[in-house]
Amino acid sequence: MNETATPPSRARAEIDLAAVRGNVRALRERAPEAALMAVVKADGYGHGAVPVARAALEAGAGWLGTATPQEALALRAAGLTRVPVMCWLWTPGGPWREAVEADVDVSVSGMWALREAVAAARAAGRTARVHLKADTGLGRNGSAPADWPELVAAARAAEAEGAVKVTGLWSHFACADEPGHPSIQAQLDLFTELVAYAEAAGLDPEVRHHANSPATLTVPASHLDLVRTGIALYGISPSPELGSSADLGLRPAMTLTADLALVKRVPAGHGVSYGHHYVAPGDTTLGLVPVGYADGIPRHASGTGPVLIGSKLRTVAGRVAMDQFVVDLGGDTPAAGDRAVLFGPGDRGEPTAEDWARAAGTIAYEIVTRIGPRVPRIYRNGTAGAANGSSQ
Known part of the structure; x- marks a missing residue:
């Protein structure tokens, strides 16, 4: 298995x-x-x-x-x-x-x-x-x-x-x-x-x-x-000063994704999330990503956190809330249920944990460690021994 x-x-x-x-x-x-x-x-x-x-x-x-x-x-x-x-x-x-x-x-x-x-x-x-x-x-x-x-x-x-x-x-x-x-x-x-x-x-x-x-x-x-x-x-560089994961011959093991909960059109001037720290600069579409700081998404990445949706990098629009955040899709209209990639190894154009660390002013250790229990872990490329619980 x-x-x-x-x-x-x-x-x-x-x-x-x-x-x-x-x-x-x-x-x-x-x-x-x-x-x-x-x-x-x-x-x-x-x-x-x-x-x-x-x-x-x-x-x-x-x-x-x-x-x-x-x-x-x-x-x-x-x-x-x-x-x-x-x-x-x-x-x-x-x-x-x-x-x-x-x-x-x-x-x-x-x-x-x-x-x-x-x-x-x-x-x-x-x-x-x-x-x-x-x-x-x-x-x-x-x-x-x-x-x-x-x-x-x-x-x-x-x-x-x-x-x-x-x-x-x-x-x-x-x-x-x-x-x-x-x-x-x-x-x-x-x-x-x-x-x-x-x-x-x-x-x-x-x-x-x-x-x-x-x-x-x-x-x-x-x-x-x-x-x-x-x-x-876990494939993450201990420090950017030492080089990237790829430079060190390592591969990040975690990929964090979420399914869009809503995509909607809003007019220019529409405020987004608590405090309206982001206001739509023109008529646009907003995508709702259903994870927030209760899931480990750093609130300090409000307005800066990167997300890959489709083939385009987006940025958190406004504040990260407890259970969700919003991205400005710039008029694009992906469907509810389409996948947003918050971070991964980075070789498919997605952000990395280090990108989120820079966005939040912290270290990549904290980004992966803080992902909470509401987010299920899905294991890929296991072995039969690992799957059946054999002793080591």
């Missing part, structure tokens, strides 16, 4: 799983000596975590990554049981024991988290798989370098008890999407020092990892044992 059926709907996000597999292969070519983690947090950046995870594994990914433990546990519940899964965004009182029992690798950035991982391991009667995270300069999660010796010593003691196994040491870049930024090498140098300290203290991790998508594409020295690929997995 290669495709899910297309249900009748006002809009749909078509996900090309062949593109996901191709992107994994392209990324593995960039980092041939490192294992590849497919990051499927935020429901696979809006693409669907489980279908994307299966496609990525089929193409050679060796790990899966999530932000929250709930996301990691959902992958296990979906039958993805024979692949390492890591999650890194923990708060006190989280489902530590459930994660340990599900053989999920958990990230620890401070002493409180290590204590909770150890307690969960003792309660579960099994060893917790732990990655120690160092803050090498991003300033978010991760142990401060000054606190690293205490964390390493405590983790080594927990290993000696049998409560944990430190399976990874890791960090995250701040500016890898800015080629040549001095912080890139500074972070790598500091990480090398912190890893050396941990290993001298007796830790022997399975993987050391620092590279995100942009570093995987442009900083070979950062590849180490494992690269964590997020946005690039």
Whole structure:
């Protein structure tokens, strides 16, 4: 079975799983000596975590990554049981024991988290798989370098008890999407020092990892044992400064379309949408596209968002509303039910997620991730194994 059926709907996000597999292969070519983690947090950046995870594994990914433990546990519940899964965004009182029992690798950035991982391991009667995270300069999660010796010593003691196994040491870049930024090498140098300290203290991790998508594409020295690929997995360039998706050998996997709900003629001077920020400059036709900010269409793209209808690019006319927006068709008269393409790979003349990002003053990550649950996901180019829910 290669495709899910297309249900009748006002809009749909078509996900090309062949593109996901191709992107994994392209990324593995960039980092041939490192294992590849497919990051499927935020429901696979809006693409669907489980279908994307299966496609990525089929193409050679060796790990899966999530932000929250709930996301990691959902992958296990979906039958993805024979692949390492890591999650890194923990708060006190989280489902530590459930994660340990599900053989999920958990990230620890401070002493409180290590204590909770150890307690969960003792309660579960099994060893917790732990990655120690160092803050090498991003300033978010991760142990401060000054606190690293205490964390390493405590983790080594927990290993000696049998409560944990430190399976990874890791960090995250701040500016890898800015080629040549001095912080890139500074972070790598500091990480090398912190890893050396941990290993001298007796830790022997399975993987050391620092590279995100942009570093995987442009900083070979950062590849180490494992690269964590997020946005690039979905075929989107991490930054225009690094090049377009095509420049990087990637293909966007999501195509967002909607069916016109109404086409009507209006006279010159007719106001359009809330506040009348757009007024028809002459007699024209308006097309109603039945998606809005409740579906993830950014209101900040009011008056600027691009749409392909027929063979012509149009622009959002006036404000994006909660459930719909309007385009000025310039007198053309497509039929209700004709398709409007908001974004896709771009090779058929349609806008891309990056085009919408520029229109809304944001990044393409946000454009695809924010597409909401009212928009059904339609999967193309799946495999029999993915369709029948087989374990990986």
